[in-house]
Structure formats: C-alpha cells, structure tokens
Amino acid sequence: MTLTTRTLDVLAAFTPRHPRLRLADVAVASGLPLTTAHRIVNDLVRWGALERAPDGTLSVGLRLWELASLAPRGPELREAALPFLEDLYTATRENVQLAVREDLESVFVERLTGPDAVDVMTRVGARFPLPSTGVGRVLLAHAPSEVQEAALAGPLRRWTEHTDTDAGRLRALLAEVRRAGVAFSDQQVTEGAASVAAPVRRGRGEVVAAVSVVYSTARTTAAPLVPAVRAAALGISRALGARAAARP
Amino acid sequence: MTLTTRTLDVLAAFTPRHPRLRLADVAVASGLPLTTAHRIVNDLVRWGALERAPDGTLSVGLRLWELASLAPRGPELREAALPFLEDLYTATRENVQLAVREDLESVFVERLTGPDAVDVMTRVGARFPLPSTGVGRVLLAHAPSEVQEAALAGPLRRWTEHTDTDAGRLRALLAEVRRAGVAFSDQQVTEGAASVAAPVRRGRGEVVAAVSVVYSTARTTAAPLVPAVRAAALGISRALGARAAARP
DNA sequence: CGACGAGTTTCCACCAGGTGGAAGGGCGCG
DNA sequence: CGCGCCCTTCCACCTGGTGGAAACTCGTCG
Known part of the structure; x- marks a missing residue:
C-alpha cells in the first residue's frame, strides 16, 4: 500500500458520525500503527488538511474544504x-x-x-x-x-x-x-x-x-x-x- | 519532503483559476517530475480525491468534497x-x-x-x-x-x-x-x-x-x-x- | 502532592517502497 | 502517414518510511 493511499485512509477515518477524532482513533479507524498514523497526521495538520484543537482532537481543516470546493x-x-x-x-x-x-x-x-x-x-x-x-x-x-x-x-x-x-x-x-x-x-x-x-x-x-x-x-x-x-x-x-x- | 506532503502539493495544484488540469500541468504546478506526479495522481484518482474526465483532464473528486464537508x-x-x-x-x-x-x-x-x-x-x-x-x-x-x-x-x-x-x-x-x-x-x-x-x-x-x-x-x-x-x-x-x- | 492511567511523541534498527530520466505507446491533426 | 504532444511504463538506484518500544505529557484522583 502506497503512502499516498495511507494518507487518504487517514483522511477517510473522519466520517459524518465521527467528525472529530483523537490520534489513537485515527490509527484504529485507518488500520495503521500509531507511529505511522502520527507521522501522516502531522503532515496533514502542517498542510492544513486537518486541524488540531487545543484539547488534542483532530478534525478536517479549512484548507481541504477550500480545495474540495473546486469539485x-x-x-x-x-x-x-x-x-x-x-x-x-x-x-x-x-x-x-x-x-x-x-x-x-x-x-x-x-x-x-x-x-x-x-x-x-x-x-x-x-x-x-x-x-x-x-x-x-x-x-x-x-x-x-x-x-x-x-x-x-x-x-x-x-x-x-x-x-x-x-x-x-x-x-x-x-x-x-x-x-x-x-x-x-x-x-x-x-x-x-x-x-x-x-x-x-x-x-x-x-x-x-x-x-x-x-x-x-x-x-x-x-x-x-x-x-x-x-x-x-x-x-x-x-x-x-x-x-x-x-x-x- | 515526505510523500504525504507531495500528495497534498498535487492537490494544491488545483485552484479556483485552474480547477481542471492535465497531468503535465499538475507536474508543473506541484514542482514534481512527471513520473512522480503520475504515480500520485493515479493513487488520488483511485481513491476518489481526483477524477479523470474522458478527455484526460483531472479535477477534484466528489469523495474529497464529501470528506471536506466534515470540516x-x-x-x-x-x-x-x-x-x-x-x-x-x-x-x-x-x-x-x-x-x-x-x-x-x-x-x-x-x-x-x-x-x-x-x-x-x-x-x-x-x-x-x-x-x-x-x-x-x-x-x-x-x-x-x-x-x-x-x-x-x-x-x-x-x-x-x-x-x-x-x-x-x-x-x-x-x-x-x-x-x-x-x-x-x-x-x-x-x-x-x-x-x-x-x-x-x-x-x-x-x-x-x-x-x-x-x-x-x-x-x-x-x-x-x-x-x-x-x-x-x-x-x-x-x-x-x-x-x-x-x-x- | 504524588501516583496512575491514558494518550502522544520520540527513538532507532531495519528495509520496502519511492525516485525520475529515458523510452515506449497512444492519439489527434495536418 | 508522419509528427508532435501527452501519458504510461521501464528499471537502476537509494532515500525515506516503518512500527514496536520507550519516554514524555497531562489530567485526574485519593
């Protein structure tokens, strides 16, 4: 499985039912080891595809929304x-x-x-x-x-x-x-x-x-x-x- | 630069001014060699983050929009x-x-x-x-x-x-x-x-x-x-x- | 205030997957 | 039918990715 696919699987962990997740939840939902999920999540947060709240929960970031608005x-x-x-x-x-x-x-x-x-x-x-x-x-x-x-x-x-x-x-x-x-x-x-x-x-x-x-x-x-x-x-x-x- | 970041840079090639791009355009806009861009684009299309029209042009896919709607x-x-x-x-x-x-x-x-x-x-x-x-x-x-x-x-x-x-x-x-x-x-x-x-x-x-x-x-x-x-x-x-x- | 538990972050030995120029292929056009 | 443009595949090379364990952080509770 490519890293690109893993990255997308991390994003796919977020669902209407679970729009906010902790890192451990993302790892479980995406089927990735904690360290791998951690690494990918950090890149996504850095770019703006995900954002991290002060309490540590993650959610989809504005930048992804801006991009997706082009669909x-x-x-x-x-x-x-x-x-x-x-x-x-x-x-x-x-x-x-x-x-x-x-x-x-x-x-x-x-x-x-x-x-x-x-x-x-x-x-x-x-x-x-x-x-x-x-x-x-x-x-x-x-x-x-x-x-x-x-x-x-x-x-x-x-x-x-x-x-x-x-x-x-x-x-x-x-x-x-x-x-x-x-x-x-x-x-x-x-x-x-x-x-x-x-x-x-x-x-x-x-x-x-x-x-x-x-x-x-x-x-x-x-x-x-x-x-x-x-x-x-x-x-x-x-x-x-x-x-x-x-x-x- | 990680592959996750490269993947996001490929997505970032799409802009309000250029919502539809050919593979060569994506490579240029993202600053990646053609082969690398090709590989990443294929993974994105396969997942549904991008979609390919019959004429070969690429655009942001519905799946990304669904995901981004969770922001x-x-x-x-x-x-x-x-x-x-x-x-x-x-x-x-x-x-x-x-x-x-x-x-x-x-x-x-x-x-x-x-x-x-x-x-x-x-x-x-x-x-x-x-x-x-x-x-x-x-x-x-x-x-x-x-x-x-x-x-x-x-x-x-x-x-x-x-x-x-x-x-x-x-x-x-x-x-x-x-x-x-x-x-x-x-x-x-x-x-x-x-x-x-x-x-x-x-x-x-x-x-x-x-x-x-x-x-x-x-x-x-x-x-x-x-x-x-x-x-x-x-x-x-x-x-x-x-x-x-x-x-x- | 210290212990504990939960969750995240960092470490590091290991190696699989990523790289990208060149070549080949497909397609539209004159 | 040849040419140009763009996409896809090849392949020698190697860098970046891997993930379990350990360390760290923080909030809670007695």
Whole structure:
C-alpha cells in the first residue's frame, strides 16, 4: 500500500458520525500503527488538511474544504442547480434532491426539504445504490451499458416489500426511463415514500446528474409532479450549458 | 519532503483559476517530475480525491468534497450561520460576510451579496490578511497576543491611501474592538467600501468567527448597521452554543 | 502532592517502497 | 502517414518510511 493511499485512509477515518477524532482513533479507524498514523497526521495538520484543537482532537481543516470546493461535480453543480431546486421546492413543498453517479452509487449533491416533507434519510454527500431510487434509475438508465450490467448483476438489495429486484424487469424499466425521460420509484426504498426524477444534461449532451422530488404516497401521486421535475431538470441543463460555453 | 506532503502539493495544484488540469500541468504546478506526479495522481484518482474526465483532464473528486464537508470550521459553521446571515442581508441589502481566522489570515466561509451591494472581491474560501478588514480586526482582536504581535510586526500592507499601517494605532484599535464588541473598517481595503463586524462566539466563550456587513460609503454609514450586525453575531453564537451542547 | 492511567511523541534498527530520466505507446491533426 | 504532444511504463538506484518500544505529557484522583 502506497503512502499516498495511507494518507487518504487517514483522511477517510473522519466520517459524518465521527467528525472529530483523537490520534489513537485515527490509527484504529485507518488500520495503521500509531507511529505511522502520527507521522501522516502531522503532515496533514502542517498542510492544513486537518486541524488540531487545543484539547488534542483532530478534525478536517479549512484548507481541504477550500480545495474540495473546486469539485465540478459537487459545489459547482450544486451552485448552478440551486435556483431551480428552490423553485421546485417552492412549487411542490416536498423533498427535492440532486444526485450524481459514481460507479454503482448515486451521491446526493443537494437536498432541500421542509417541515411538511416526507422523512427520508439523505444528507448531502450520502451515497445510495442505484437501481431503486428515482435519481438512481435516471443515472443508471444513462450510464454506459457495462455499468448497467454491473449494477443489475447478482442479488439486488430489497428495501421494502415493494422493491423490484428482478434484473430483466429493471432492464426494461431503464429502457422506458430513457424513452420517457423520467423515472419513478414507488415505495422502492421507504414505505410510504415515492419519487419522480429527470435527467440533468450538460447542455443537450451527456447526463451528468438527476433531480427528483420525493413525496408521500399518502399525500399525492407522481403525475402532477412530472412537469415541474422536468422543468427543473431542463433549467439546470441549460444553466450548465451556459456555463460550459462560458468556459475557455 | 515526505510523500504525504507531495500528495497534498498535487492537490494544491488545483485552484479556483485552474480547477481542471492535465497531468503535465499538475507536474508543473506541484514542482514534481512527471513520473512522480503520475504515480500520485493515479493513487488520488483511485481513491476518489481526483477524477479523470474522458478527455484526460483531472479535477477534484466528489469523495474529497464529501470528506471536506466534515470540516467544523467550514460547512458546519456556515450551515449554522446561514439563517442569520440571510436575515442580515435582508435587513441591510449589503454584502454580508462570515470569516474565520487561520494563522494571520481571515478565510471567508460564507458570503451573501445582491445586485445592489458594493462590489468587493471575496469568494468563499478566499483568504485575506487580518489587520485591515472588519472581520479581520475582530478575529485579530480576539486572537492570542502572540498572533496579534506577529500580525502587526514588520511593514503592513497598504491597500488604499486610507489604510492604517501604524502598529501602535492598530494595537489601540484592537483594544477598542475588544471593549466595544464591534470593529469598523473605513475604506481600508477598497476605496468607497467600509464595513462593520462583530465577533461570533462558541456559546459565550472563545471567538470562533466574525460576521460583517460591507457597505458603500456613498450610500450609508456604520451607525445604522451596528445593531443588526451585533444581533446576527449573537444569533449565530447562540446557535453554535446549542450545537455544542447537543454534541456528546 | 504524588501516583496512575491514558494518550502522544520520540527513538532507532531495519528495509520496502519511492525516485525520475529515458523510452515506449497512444492519439489527434495536418 | 508522419509528427508532435501527452501519458504510461521501464528499471537502476537509494532515500525515506516503518512500527514496536520507550519516554514524555497531562489530567485526574485519593
């Protein structure tokens, strides 16, 4: 294992559940001997990737945050999308999500919710397997075919009694998502919650993200939500196209 | 130079001005031989800290962003502060800034602005020396005395003809900032722009950030802004106190 | 005030992984 | 099809990394 990989493993010791750690915790979480962890942590602190509080606890440093803010598929996408997501939230008063694909998972890049919205557990940065969520189905439908096959290979995870785990049916569903330009997920992940999702393209080209509304099946159905979700997705796509055109 | 430091230097090659780079650019920017840069970049891509586009360009990866989102003095502070900053913006319609101190600089963690606001160059993540800005004066006033001395040592940078660069006068000014609980910066950095800033404390304890309104001297004066800035700072302080109390 | 425990830092014998220039390969363009 | 640019691989060389043990620091408790 390279030292670069070890360095990254030290950083990976910090999680939403454990954002502050002592040196000994870092060593345990990263699987490294105390001395090795100590050496790496000191370099990270010196550079600003980690910072040490007076009580000795370590946390992620500002400098890493500044750097990470440059991620095009995170903050940049989020910033371009935010006005449209806010409009979509205002129009629907439900959970609004923006996600991108990374390998066989979706990563939530933005999420707007309110007091009336159905309770679904997605925090920004969270990851979720592709085939069951609305955004996941959009992202998978427009992924390279080898990604689709990999995602549908092997036993699929069942989240509720409604979860569809049949690969053949899911393949047909993905073809329909491509044709219709919209995906549905009806209580596939959470009892009582469903979603409508649409693809966000860079201009009119490749699908780079998906936007969705997650709603309570007790409160509404998919049909009235479709136009607003499509409009938001198209708006974000146009905004991204404008940004791409403005780049040298 | 350790490999950990080299790894971080590779990451540091990415900047707001150059968020996307080719491998050769990374080598040049980081000062490393091509082979060394290549090796490190491959490890970073494999882990998800960087990602490679089909055309070969590299950019910061989502995984780094997820990790960096754990920074307490960045996203966490920003999230706690945002409602109060929005209120402050609504009340004043001027530039609103939130900054933290890192060594002898302030780092802008959030910034709200509008079409009517005076044009000042501060993007989130930007750094600025402490002694001339409103937030900088607040952060310096409440820093350890050795930080204050270091900041005031040597010739200070002059930004406009109004910039105060006399260490003695600045020391007295910082004492006044501590006494009054508010700092002013009148055209110290930008001709025609001034600011009012107040300290954000963790609960009632240490100063962890500063909030300010930056306004046009042609449009208003400091006095009417002081109560709103103080109120925002107190609100954020209380919010942070509540969060600290809620933590295990 | 001293003992103790927990956690961090330093030591040091040992050696594995890192180094980087050169060569080879891939790809786009005229 | 040849050329230029950029990336990837090769490989002789060696520096920097390793990690258990010991030392050190600090807070707590009797």
